[in-house]
Each structure stands twice: as C-alpha cells, then as structure tokens.
Amino acid sequence: MTAVDDAPARPAPTNRWQRTVGPLRERDFALLWFGELVSSFGGPFQGIAIAFFLIHQGLGPFVFALVIAVFSVSRTVGGFVAGPLLDRYPRVNFLLCANVVAFGASGSVLLLTLTGQGIWLLVPLLAVQAMTAGAYLTAMSSIAPSVLPPEKLASGNALIQMLSQLPAVVAAPAAGIVASAAGEGTAIGINVVSYAFAVAAGFAVYRRRRAGGVPQASGRASFRETLRDGLAGLRFASGEPWLRLLLVVEMVGSAAAAGAMVIALPFYADKLGGSQAYGFLVAGFGAGSIVGMLWFGGLARRTGRRALLICALLLSQGVLLAMLGLLPSGPGVVDLALVGAANGISNVAFAGLVQTVIDDRFLGRVFALEAVATSVLAPVGHLSAGALIATWGSTVALGIAGLAMAATAAVGMAARSVRSIDAQ
Structure with a gap:
C-alpha cells in the first residue's frame, strides 16, 4: 500500500522551489493533486452559496449555527470511520469512493436548491456530504506515503x-460574485462540475496502479473489526503524551475557530457588504495559507519536528481573530491573511511531524483522530458563536473565540511533553 511507481533515480532538488514542486514529478501524485485542485475550486462556490442561502431563508444566528453543527457532527463521524479503513484498504481507492459519493450528494443538493424545496430537506444531504468531507480530509492527510518517496513527503504535504x-x-x-449575481443554484452547480474532475483523476490513478500490480486490498473489514481498529488507534494515540496533548489543544482551539470562521465571519462580512465581502475575506485567509505552506514546505531539510511551533502559531491565530471584529474590510483581509499563514504552516508542520514519528500502520487512524479532534467540538463552537452573535453581535463573538484559542495554545506551549518530542 506504500509502494511508489518504479522509476530511475532523479537528481536531488537543489533549491527551495524544486523541493516544493518536486512531488508533482511523481505521476500518480500529480494526477490526484490536479484532480483535487480542480474539485477544490468548486468548494468555495457551494460553501458561500449555502451560507447565504441559509441566511436568506430568514434564519437567526442560532438556527443557522444549529444547521452548521449538524454538518460538523457528520464530518466528525466520517473522519473517524475513515481512519481504520484507510489502514486496511488502499488509500487511493478510498479517496476515489469518497469523491464519487460527494459528487452524488452535491448534485442532489443542487436539485433541491433549484426546486426550492426548503432548507430542512437539504440537511440530510449536507450531512452525507459532510461525512464524505471528513473521510476525504483524513484520506488526503495520510495519502502522501502511498504515492511519494520519503524524501518528498514534506513538500507533498505542503501541496x-x-x-x-x-x-x-x-x-x-468569484463565488461571492456568482452567488450574488446569478443565484446560489448556479454557484452550487459549479461545485458539482468540479467534482467530476476529481472522480476522473482518481479513476485514472486507480487503473494505473491496478495495471502496475500495486495491491488493491489488504483485507476485508466487518463493522466490528472497523470499530476494533478505531479503538486500537485511540489507545495508541493516548499512549503518546505529546500527541494526546496536541490533539486536545487542536480540539479546543478548533472549536473556537469554528465559531469564529464559520458562524461569526459571515455575519461580520454581512455588515461590510454581504457575500462579496465574505468572498474577499476568505480569499485573504487562503492567500496567507498558501504563502505559509509554500515557505514552510521549502524549508523541509531544516525544520525537523515542530510541536512547540504548532502551539505558538495557534496562539497567534487566536490573537489575530480576536482583533478581527474591530477592523474594517481592508485591514480585515490582511488580518485573515496573517491568520491563514499561521494556519498553513501549522498544518504542514503537524502532517510532517506525524508522518515522521508515527508507524505507518497507524497513520490513517492517527490522521482520523486529528480530523475528529478538529471537528468533534465544532458544534459547541458553532452554537456558542450563534448565541453570542444573537446577544452581543459578531465583534464580541470573534473576540471571545480568539481569546479562547490563544489561552488553549498557551497551555500547550507550557507542556513538557510538547517540548520533549521536539528534543528527540
């Protein structure tokens, strides 16, 4: 399952740019990456369209948060179930199946939106799509060792x-403009089309690996075996003090971030100009993330393990989010760009740390636990933010969420287990 296509040895990359894009010279990785890239371009279209579709239905902040909470719970379930399966079955095949289900669910969401059947009929479909999103995130986090040689893992994780x-x-x-000008249905339709590219790319890689003799199964799993494997992964993670602490820090910090970014941010943007303002704020976050990921990925040879860095970056994100509600739109975009840079670096650092330290037999389950940790308390963050917005407004909600993130990160930075793993 960890085999990489046989190929003549290539010269080692000599500069940061070559190290960063080096994984794209591996054909299976490149096919998967470009297919997922096209698919991910559709994500903001559906995300923004659904957010403002719900707001335009006349929902208050708390009910809006409740609907999003259902999405988060479903994603948690999908991420947890995916872990044991990814350690048992080929990760490329699993990713293909997740994309096929997501394609069908997104198409059904589009049909219901266009026919105007109402918000509550969308909830089950959004829940299914959320489960596949959780499975997808876990699969993508753990797939690099299956399609890349060890020396390209750091750059592959960044990509x-x-x-x-x-x-x-x-x-x-663009999604904000399309949703505002052409309606939410058009924006969701773009997402449906984008999923087709991911399905096509995944099928191409599946056929290549099958033709090349890469093993296509490592054992069938019953429900009881899947549950047993999941619990074994939980016991393994709980036995690693540094990993246990980082997962708790991520769990609490992600709950606060979920309230800020998913619930408070659209209402903050609505005061600044609606869906278009929201699109630019999200773009600022994305641009910062890209810069952070590329920069950190290019430093692969000199970085090593950075558990303390992950906590410090979470602290900085909390401080910046706490300031966001006090800023107008322009500085708000800059603020979110800085939040994104810190988030991008910490994500790459965590993936590299886990892939370096954790046995490959548990890799899928550990990343599943990370996916669960980042989403299991998200409903609490959503509902808390909704209640705060309804009572005091989005500025207070952003401030409290940011301070909660910073306090959690400070606890992680002070822990001995976080410093000990960096010293190894």
Whole structure:
C-alpha cells in the first residue's frame, strides 16, 4: 500500500522551489493533486452559496449555527470511520469512493436548491456530504506515503494542504460574485462540475496502479473489526503524551475557530457588504495559507519536528481573530491573511511531524483522530458563536473565540511533553 511507481533515480532538488514542486514529478501524485485542485475550486462556490442561502431563508444566528453543527457532527463521524479503513484498504481507492459519493450528494443538493424545496430537506444531504468531507480530509492527510518517496513527503504535504486554500484566493471572490449575481443554484452547480474532475483523476490513478500490480486490498473489514481498529488507534494515540496533548489543544482551539470562521465571519462580512465581502475575506485567509505552506514546505531539510511551533502559531491565530471584529474590510483581509499563514504552516508542520514519528500502520487512524479532534467540538463552537452573535453581535463573538484559542495554545506551549518530542 506504500509502494511508489518504479522509476530511475532523479537528481536531488537543489533549491527551495524544486523541493516544493518536486512531488508533482511523481505521476500518480500529480494526477490526484490536479484532480483535487480542480474539485477544490468548486468548494468555495457551494460553501458561500449555502451560507447565504441559509441566511436568506430568514434564519437567526442560532438556527443557522444549529444547521452548521449538524454538518460538523457528520464530518466528525466520517473522519473517524475513515481512519481504520484507510489502514486496511488502499488509500487511493478510498479517496476515489469518497469523491464519487460527494459528487452524488452535491448534485442532489443542487436539485433541491433549484426546486426550492426548503432548507430542512437539504440537511440530510449536507450531512452525507459532510461525512464524505471528513473521510476525504483524513484520506488526503495520510495519502502522501502511498504515492511519494520519503524524501518528498514534506513538500507533498505542503501541496496537499494547499488544496484547501489555493482556490480560495480566486474562487472565493468569484463565488461571492456568482452567488450574488446569478443565484446560489448556479454557484452550487459549479461545485458539482468540479467534482467530476476529481472522480476522473482518481479513476485514472486507480487503473494505473491496478495495471502496475500495486495491491488493491489488504483485507476485508466487518463493522466490528472497523470499530476494533478505531479503538486500537485511540489507545495508541493516548499512549503518546505529546500527541494526546496536541490533539486536545487542536480540539479546543478548533472549536473556537469554528465559531469564529464559520458562524461569526459571515455575519461580520454581512455588515461590510454581504457575500462579496465574505468572498474577499476568505480569499485573504487562503492567500496567507498558501504563502505559509509554500515557505514552510521549502524549508523541509531544516525544520525537523515542530510541536512547540504548532502551539505558538495557534496562539497567534487566536490573537489575530480576536482583533478581527474591530477592523474594517481592508485591514480585515490582511488580518485573515496573517491568520491563514499561521494556519498553513501549522498544518504542514503537524502532517510532517506525524508522518515522521508515527508507524505507518497507524497513520490513517492517527490522521482520523486529528480530523475528529478538529471537528468533534465544532458544534459547541458553532452554537456558542450563534448565541453570542444573537446577544452581543459578531465583534464580541470573534473576540471571545480568539481569546479562547490563544489561552488553549498557551497551555500547550507550557507542556513538557510538547517540548520533549521536539528534543528527540
């Protein structure tokens, strides 16, 4: 399952740019990456369209947050279930299946939106799509060792992490304009079309690997075996003090960030100009993330393990988010760009740390636990932000969420286990 296509040895990259784009010379990785890149361009179109579709239905902040909370719970379930399966079955095949299900769910969301059947009929479909999103995130986080040689993992992780932010720079502003001018249905339709590219690319890689003799299965799993494997991964992670602490820090910090970025940010943007302003704010976050990921990925040979850095970056994100609600639109975009840069670096650092330290047999389950940690308390963050916005407004909600993130990160920075893993 970790085999990489046989090929003559290539000269080692000599500069940062060559190291950063080196993984794209591996054909399977390049096919998957470009397919997911096109697909991810559709993500902001549906995300912005659904957010403002819900707001335009006349929902208050708390009900809006409740709908988003359902999405987060479903994503958590999908991420957790994906972990044991990814350690049992080929990750490329699993990713293809996730994209096929997401394609069908997104198409169904489009049909319901165009027919005007109402918000509550969308909730089950959004839940299915959220489950596939959780599975997709876990699969992409753990797929690099399956399609890349060890020396290209750091740069490959940077390129993979960019998939969630690169389209935001162009697609998010465009999505805001399309949703405002042509309606939410058109924006969601663009997302449906983009999924087709990911499905096609995944199928091409599946056929290549099957023709090349790469093993296509490593054992069938019953529900009981899947649950057993998941619990084994949980026991493994709990036995690593540094990993356990980082997951708790991510869990609490991500809950606060979910309230700020998913709930408070659209209402903050609505005061500044609606969906178009929201698109530019999201683009600022995405641009910052890309810069951070590329810069850190190019430093692969000199970085090593950075558990303390991850906590410090989370602290800086909290401080910046706490300031956001006090800023007008222009400085707000800059603020979110800085938040994005810190987030991008920490994501690449965490992926590299886990792939370096954790046994490959547990890799899928550890990344599944990380996906669960980042989303399991998100509903609490969503509902808390919704209540705060309804009572005191988006500025207070952003401030409280940011301070909660910073306080959690400070606890992580003070922990001995975080410093000990960096010293190894």
